[in-house]
Amino acid sequence: MNGQGQGYVVHEGCDHIFFIGFLGAGKSTLARNLGALFRRSFVDTDRLVERARGKSVCDIFAEDGQDCFRRDEAAVLRGLAERKSLLVSCGGGIVEGRESCRLMHQMGTIVFLDGDLEDSLRQIRHPELRPDFRCAKDAGELYRYRYPLYQREADLTLDIRNKTFDQVCSMAGALLWEEGLL
Template sequence: MQVSSNRKGYVSHEGCDHIFFVGFLGAGKSTVARNLGRLFGRAYVDTDRLVELACHESVAQIYEAEGENAFRDAETVVLRGLARRKSLLVSCGGGIVERRENGQLMAHMGTIVFLDGCLDDSLRQIRSLSRRPELTTLDDAPALYEHRRPLYEAVADVTISITGKTFDEVAQEAGCILWERGLL
């Protein structure tokens, strides 16, 4: 990706320059993307919401009616569609890393930020399992977390610890790191 400054002092990125936020359920991906979007005047999207709009069903309904593979297919289609847009802050569903292709797509389109924390950090934020169809009970969470954590680590360009921090603190840290790298 080439970066240049125009005469007004704004940074202009050539090509697709999204910032993708990945992490376990409840890591604060949507909140951080939304906060940074407001702070830096960039649009933000949520892949789960984009899938729901495309399919006219909730994530839970897709899982129930068609299964996880159908949801993952729709998720990959939505992700591919982001290549036609520029400068998005993208909150990704917790399982987006389940498909290697998704990691490759995100890497091709921009920078991947892993919001990393222990399982307890994430579980504190989960209010209802009805929007988390990957988890039938919280007893399933440790195994899912252990399975996904190395997948997040493998795709991440930047890792930010969420442990002991508020979402505002995480957003500020992410903003500083991404600004310093010329990505915001």
């Protein structure tokens, strides 16, 4: 960090904040809202992969497979290295890619939005657009598999259980401000 600029912390180098968590945790909405509040740009790794490949995440999974998608995810992250101060909403499975995890740690801070499976299932509006969501039973297995990966990669954890979105946004903003990240 090199001080203050117009009331905001100005960081040296790459200082992204990566939001990780299960499907429906609110990562994209949180990144967008915090970006508006703190005048920081936000990106969504799934949307960046879709733009780079010219097809949907579901089509990439179906036509090219998960391993290909994880390589695309890492490539997108490498492309963020030249940018500064992004709020990055990550796909729910990004923690399955070793290179992606390494890149996120190199480029910034990883925040785990820690919620319950039931809350996530309630938030998923279009399950047909989620390539790793086939049914509630499969989602439960996936949640149990990924949960320790989220915990392992997290620099900071935000418990979102039984919280409204406004509460989560306020808590996240306060935590990141206190940590000198916003």
